[in-house]
Amino acid sequence: MAVRAQMPNASFRIENPFKIGFLGALGAILAITLAGMFGSLSTVLTYIGAALFLALGIDPFIAWLEKKGWPRPAALLATVFGMLVVVTLIIWAIVPSVITQVNEISIRYGAIIGDLLTSDIVGWLSNTFPALDVQAMVAQAASWLQGNAASITGGVLQVGVGIVNGVFGGLIVFILTIYFVASMHTIKRVFYQLTPASKRERIMHLGDQITDSVGKYVVGQIALGVINGLLTFIFLSIIGASMPMVFAVIAFSGSLIPMVGTITASAIIVLSQLILMDPGTPTWWIAGIYYLVYMQIEAYVISPRIMSQAVAVPGSVVVIAALTGGTLLGLLGALIAIPVAASIMIIFRQVVIPAQNRR
Numbered sequence: 001m002a003v004r005a006q007m008p009n010a011s012f013r014i015e016n017p018f019k020i021g022f023l024g025a026l027g028a029i030l031a032i033t034l035a036g037m038f039g040s041l042s043t044v045l046t047y048i049g050a051a052l053f054l055a056l057g058i059d060p061f062i063a064w065l066e067k068k069g070w071p072r073p074a075a076l077l078a079t080v081f082g083m084l085v086v087v088t089l090i091i092w093a094i095v096p097s098v099i100t101q102v103n104e105i106s107i108r109y110g111a112i113i114g115d116l117l118t119s120d121i122v123g124w125l126s127n128t129f130p131a132l133d134v135q136a137m138v139a140q141a142a143s144w145l146q147g148n149a150a151s152i153t154g155g156v157l158q159v160g161v162g163i164v165n166g167v168f169g170g171l172i173v174f175i176l177t178i179y180f181v182a183s184m185h186t187i188k189r190v191f192y193q194l195t196p197a198s199k200r201e202r203i204m205h206l207g208d209q210i211t212d213s214v215g216k217y218v219v220g221q222i223a224l225g226v227i228n229g230l231l232t233f234i235f236l237s238i239i240g241a242s243m244p245m246v247f248a249v250i251a252f253s254g255s256l257i258p259m260v261g262t263i264t265a266s267a268i269i270v271l272s273q274l275i276l277m278d279p280g281t282p283t284w285w286i287a288g289i290y291y292l293v294y295m296q297i298e299a300y301v302i303s304p305r306i307m308s309q310a311v312a313v314p315g316s317v318v319v320i321a322a323l324t325g326g327t328l329l330g331l332l333g334a335l336i337a338i339p340v341a342a343s344i345m346i347i348f349r350q351v352v353i354p355a356q357n358r359r
Contacts, residue, residue: 046330047169051176053336056211057218058083058181076182093245209346214339220306221335225255227302228262228294232269235290241283242276255298258338259322262298266291317341 038045058079065075180187188207195203229252236244247269254265270291274284318338325337 043169047172047176049336051173052180053214053218053339054173054177055180055184056214057222058177059184059211060215060219062181076178079181080178090249094249097243097246206347206350209350210343213342213346214336217339217342221256221258223306224298224303225252228252228255228265228298231294236269236287239283239286241273241287243272247272257334259319259334262295266295317345 061079062072062075065078066072070078188204188211192200192204192207229248232251233244233248236247241247250268251262251265254261254263254268257264270284270288273287277283318341321337321341322334325333325335325340327333
């Protein structure tokens with residue numbers, strides 16, 4: 001006797017469609033709300049990310065002092081005090097130079113504008129270019145300045161507010177960095193306790209490798225910045241350039257940004273020398289030649305030697321990671337993109353690939 005196979009009934013009935021639709025709508029609203037919250041907290045998250053990134057970079061210095069026999073609180077205080085001393089010395093060296101240069105620029109261009117106003121420039125233009133209505137042009141320029149005075153003043157005020165916000169943000173990052181450095185071991189221990197006990201030792205090993213990789217990367221970038229800053233200060237002082245200390249700090253800051261930082265800082269320095277120095281002095285093109293040579297040496301000699309102990313990431317991955325991080329998170333994303341890529345490669349090499357080989 002043939003037995004008829006019973007086919008499962010493919011048709012099904014949705015019970016309580018209103019309840020399912022209501023829950024789905026609540027889920028969508030919650031997702032949109034969370035996305036808006038993350039957007040509103042983007043500045044705070046940036047501060048936290050920058051502070052954590054700096055804390056991982058400072059931790060190797062504290063670990064080095066601990067190996068020398070220092071207690072961790074004393075090593076932390078010494079490191080923070082050293083950072084404050086360095087920042088104070090930089091500000092003390094930069095501010096007088098900037099004030100002096102601004103006064104010189106004001107005097108120089110103020111004298112030029114004064115000569116133009118006191119001379120019979122309007123009459124000369126009228127006589128030289130009779131087809132132009134110089135009087136009407138001057139009237140239109142004065143009218144434009146009068147009408148846009150509020151916008152110009154508002155732009156200056158906005159720049160001032162931006163500077164104040166930047167200083168406030170830097171202070172917040174500095175305070176968060178101190179807290180993260182002081183509680184780094186506690187943070188790691190709490191995170192490891194949240195993992196399954198059977199895999200905790202393996203995760204601890206990977207976590208220590210990742211944090212060490214990030215810390216070494218930050219130390220390497222700082223070393224590149226110090227080298228670029230010192231060489232910039234020495235070189236600009238030798239050729240008699242304007243504000244060597246200020247541009248040394250710019251060179252140091254630029255070297256902290258991967259890929260485009262050194263190029264950007266070099267372009268700013270060369271253009272500034274072209275503007276600030278007298279037109280007849282060759283300072284700007286000498287600086288341009290120097291930075292063209294230095295960028296090649298940094299790319300092929302200095303950076304590989306310093307970063308060989310920090311992160312092992314192929315060049316193509318470095319470019320892709322830096323571009324992706326910069327596009328998503330701006331400056332912070334460009335800074336953390338390479339250590340994040342190195343961390344992902346560590347996980348692939350020690351977790352994913354061995355798991356695939358065991359199959």
